[in-house]
Amino acid sequence: MKFPPFAYERPTRLDEACEMLAVEGARALAGGQSLLPLMALRLARPATLVDLARVSELTGLGVDDGGNRRLDMGAMTTHAQIEADSSIRARFPVLAKIVSHIAHPAIRHRGTVGGSIAHADPAAEIPAACIALDAEVLISSVKGTRSEPVESLVAGPYQTTLRDGEIVTRVIFPLRAERRAGMDEVALRAGDFALAGAVCVLDRAGRDDQRGTVTFFGVEPRPRRAEIDLERVRTSADDRTYWVELASRLDEVIEDVHGDPSFRRHLAAVTARRAFASASTQQVGDFV
Amino acid sequence: MRIALDLNGAQVEADVEPSVSLADLLRTKLGALSVHLGCEQGVCGACAVLVDGRTVRSCLMLAVQGDGRSVTTAEGVPRRRRGEWAAIESAFVELNAFQCGFCTSGMVVALEELLSREAVTRSEVAAQLSGQICRCTGYAPIVEAFERALASSGRLCDGDET
Ligand SMILES: Cc1cc2nc3c(=O)[nH]c(=O)nc-3n(C[C@H](O)[C@H](O)[C@H](O)COP(=O)(O)OP(=O)(O)OC[C@H]3O[C@@H](n4cnc5c(N)ncnc54)[C@H](O)[C@@H]3O)c2cc1C
Numbered sequence: 001m002k003f004p005p006f007a008y009e010r011p012t013r014l015d016e017a018c019e020m021l022a023v024e025g026a027r028a029l030a031g032g033q034s035l036l037p038l039m040a041l042r043l044a045r046p047a048t049l050v051d052l053a054r055v056s057e058l059t060g061l062g063v064d065d066g067g068n069r070r071l072d073m074g075a076m077t078t079h080a081q082i083e084a085d086s087s088i089r090a091r092f093p094v095l096a097k098i099v100s101h102i103a104h105p106a107i108r109h110r111g112t113v114g115g116s117i118a119h120a121d122p123a124a125e126i127p128a129a130c131i132a133l134d135a136e137v138l139i140s141s142v143k144g145t146r147s148e149p150v151e152s153l154v155a156g157p158y159q160t161t162l163r164d165g166e167i168v169t170r171v172i173f174p175l176r177a178e179r180r181a182g183m184d185e186v187a188l189r190a191g192d193f194a195l196a197g198a199v200c201v202l203d204r205a206g207r208d209d210q211r212g213t214v215t216f217f218g219v220e221p222r223p224r225r226a227e228i229d230l231e232r233v234r235t236s237a238d239d240r241t242y243w244v245e246l247a248s249r250l251d252e253v254i255e256d257v258h259g260d261p262s263f264r265r266h267l268a269a270v271t272a273r274r275a276f277a278s279a280s281t282q283q284v285g286d287f288v
Numbered sequence: 289m290r291i292a293l294d295l296n297g298a299q300v301e302a303d304v305e306p307s308v309s310l311a312d313l314l315r316t317k318l319g320a321l322s323v324h325l326g327c328e329q330g331v332c333g334a335c336a337v338l339v340d341g342r343t344v345r346s347c348l349m350l351a352v353q354g355d356g357r358s359v360t361t362a363e364g365v366p367r368r369r370r371g372e373w374a375a376i377e378s379a380f381v382e383l384n385a386f387q388c389g390f391c392t393s394g395m396v397v398a399l400e401e402l403l404s405r406e407a408v409t410r411s412e413v414a415a416q417l418s419g420q421i422c423r424c425t426g427y428a429p430i431v432e433a434f435e436r437a438l439a440s441s442g443r444l445c446d447g448d449e450t
């Protein structure tokens with residue numbers, strides 16, 4: 001399986017990249033870990049690939065503790081960089097953990113956060129983590145810049161609201177005091193796409209958690225964030241029934257060779273319960 | 289497009305079409321026949337090479353993306369390991385860590401990445417091997433060979449990665 005022919009551009013500045021992507025048939029190339037297999041299989045046939053690797057505006061990663069209180073990463077940040085970054089491991093451990101579930105080390109060395117979001121695989125970890133943690137993306141094109149929460153950007157399976165020629169430039173995660181998070185997923189083998197996964201986020205105010213959400217991935221055509229009834233989880237004798245009930249409300253569950261909807265719903269309940277347990281045991285502080 | 293890269297310590301140049309993968313450039317123009325192509329879609333790991341010291345799937349990288357980078361294939365590993373190579377080779381042979389050998393060059397490259405670290409845990413060995421498929425031998429002997437190679441150079445350590 002060889003790639004079909006295409007023209008190749010290698011811009012070094014964002015404005016150049018925007019101009020190149022404004023041309024009919026042009027497509028962004030980030031890590032290539034999703035796009036190149038699609039091209040090998042002839043499921044994608046771009047006329048021009050615009051390689052974003054040398055565009056400096058798309059790199060860099062830092063936690064801002066000052067006025068902005070956020071984690072800001074360039075779209076070309078790789079899964080491996082997220083996994084290894086000490087500020088992410090300290091302040092957003094759930095992010096470091098969730099990317100370690102993406103494929104294998106060799107793929108994590110090249111795959112990027114921007115590419116993952118733009119590709120919008122229903123079972124992908126990063127879009128789900130972004131939705132769970134209220135991340136937004138900054139977007140540029142020849143028409144200007146805009147921002148959009150990942151929650152609305154991801155529109156369906158492999159579908160986003162990105163318009164032709166638009167580049168995701170940065171991904172911004174707010175740093176919330178007293179937020180904790182955990183995740184869990186089930187895959188057939190280490191590195192495979194998840195059959196089902198969940199990211200749980202708990203926001204505390206005062207002594208108790210005031211709000212909890214669980215974001216499912218791999219279960220429906222797009223990640224779905226659901227509110228947790230914290231009072232019920234706290235007071236029920238066996239919280240399993242609560243998670244089963246929550247998962248039973250997922251109404252577009254994927255059916256494929258790996259499992260029918262009832263099996264996936266079961267896995268959704270199991271992973272949500274474990275993600276909640278993992279979030280609950282985290283210390284409260286500037287951790288998510 | 290004219291590109292230049294460092295291949296196993298030698299500076300090489302090549303003219304390539306953008307649609308040529310790094311794997312095909314290495315195999316067809318640069319003589320690195322250790323690079324095997326199993327699936328050509330990122331799943332099997334037979335085509336593993338190091339780019340700037342990190343493992344990548346050379347079937348999922350364009351040759352033009354390798355411009356200016358340093359590439360190591362299995363051919364280059366013995367030279368990088370120098371005195372340690374004999375012990376690594378005999379670990380693979382003695383433990384039957386290969387049969388047909390199709391996956392072996394990818395395994396050697398995956399091992400080289402671990403050998404370039406100071407300390408490696410058993411769970412890191414397992415994580416590294418999760419991306420390398422072998423259809424013959426079974427993984428236990430390969431894990432053993434990795435661990436022996438790492439232990440003989442004092443790199444295998446206990447403890448959990450987090
Ligand atoms: C064997 C294998 C297993 C995998 N397993 C998993 C897994 O378990 N979980 C998982 O989440 N992923 C998995 N992946 C996919 C991997 O994570 C990809 O790296 C990721 O989905 C896409 O990132 P990329 O940088 O490689 O993007 P590319 O492949 O370069 O691009 C993907 C798409 O996004 C567009 N794009 C890229 N960057 C931008 C940008 N900045 N702005 C606008 N559009 C952009 C491209 O035009 C293309 O349409 C796997 C891949 C392989 C080959």
Ligand code: FES
Nearest residue numbers: 326327328333347
């Ligand atoms: S040939 Fe590259 S991963 Fe299989």
Ligand code: FES
Nearest residue numbers: 387391422423424
């Ligand atoms: S030895 Fe034959 S594929 Fe591994």
